[in-house]
Amino acid sequence: MTEQNQRPVLRVVRGTPDDVELAALTAVVAGLSLAAGAAAEPAAKERSLWADPAARMRRPLHPGPRAWRASALPR
Template sequence: MSTVKVIKGNPTPEELAALVTVIAARANAPQPAAGTDRASSWATYWRNTRTPFHPGPGQWRASAHP
């Protein structure tokens, strides 16, 4: 069992109960599976195939043509 210590301020019993509820809910929440935060294959494909923009004369015209 963990201890919650209020360092600064004077929370009401209701505020303290709300804080403990949020901490307990967060601790009991299911953890995401490893590797699920990656971008989709479609997003990764376009990220790797797009050419970077190179500023210079006439580049605004070239930006419309792949």
């Protein structure tokens, strides 16, 4: 398609807005469309605790009763 055959995205049906008012309207419409697109995106997958690099950063293990529990994943 050429530019002449495309329909305008915004059309003023009443009034005579100046350039500043048209720029504000365009910014609002663009912001709303970005917000709607961001809401439609699926949520990021939660990382498994087994693959979490923070799990490698743990407190030192101390021998004693039930010390084996501290060697596993955090609760």
